[in-house]
Amino acid sequence: MEIERVQLQMHGDNRGMLIALEKDRNVPFEIRRVYYLFSTKCDVHRGMHAHRNLNQLAVSVRGSVTFLLDDGEGPRKVVLNDPSQGLLLRRMVWREMYDFSEDCVLMVLADQFYDPADYITDYDAFMREVRGDTYMGDVPACQGR
Ligand code: TYD
Numbered sequence: 001m002e003i004e005r006v007q008l009q010m011h012g013d014n015r016g017m018l019i020a021l022e023k024d025r026n027v028p029f030e031i032r033r034v035y036y037l038f039s040t041k042c043d044v045h046r047g048m049h050a051h052r053n054l055n056q057l058a059v060s061v062r063g064s065v066t067f068l069l070d071d072g073e074g075p076r077k078v079v080l081n082d083p084s085q086g087l088l089l090r091r092m093v094w095r096e097m098y099d100f101s102e103d104c105v106l107m108v109l110a111d112q113f114y115d116p117a118d119y120i121t122d123y124d125a126f127m128r129e130v131r132g133d134t135y136m137g138d139v140p141a142c143q144g145r
Contacts, residue, residue, distance in 0.1 A: 001071035001093070003078055006057065006086035019084060021057075021109060028088070029055050029111035036061070036107040040100040047095045050120045050130070056089040056110045063104030070094040072130035080106070092130050094123060 008026055011018045021027050040046065047067075058067070064081030071093045080087055081101075089095060089108075097106070112118070120126045 004088035008084045010084050031109050033110040038105045045098045047097045050094045050126045051118050054112045058087045059107045061105045061107045063101035066099040068096040
């Protein structure tokens with residue numbers, strides 16, 4: 001699958017750095033929810049699901065984490081360890097997160113409210129569903145800004 005990274009513009013000066021996330025400028029969807037993971041134990045695997053109708057942008061604001069992503073065409077590994085790099089997680093992509101550094105703060109922006117019914121938590125069921133999936137999606141590619 002294609003890995004879609006979004007380069008986020010850093011506004012730095014002698015006081016430090018700042019990054020802004022804005023709908024349609026560097027986030028290619030309407031932001032309805034933001035959540036973040038922290039204090040994750042180093043041997044933990046999180047995620048292990050796909051979403052039927054949820055697009056997200058993940059940023060490791062601090063520390064590092066590894067993503068395994070699979071859109072049905074085979075797994076890809078992505079390390080997120082830079083607060084100026086976003087990773088687009090489109091709908092119908094299986095994701096697992098692991099190798100969290102002790103200091104990792106993983107922030108996720110989402111285009112829908114939390115909905116447990118949107119989760120596919122069985123990998124085999126995901127594979128069956130993604131292979132029969134004809135939805136083309138409506139989230140454009142994002143070049144960052
Ligand atoms: P979970 O989906 O298990 O996290 P992950 O898939 O990243 O490992 O979520 C952990 C708990 O947090 C679970 O009880 C559901 C709750 N939760 C919310 O209440 N709102 C949210 O937006 C999310 C993502 C999770």
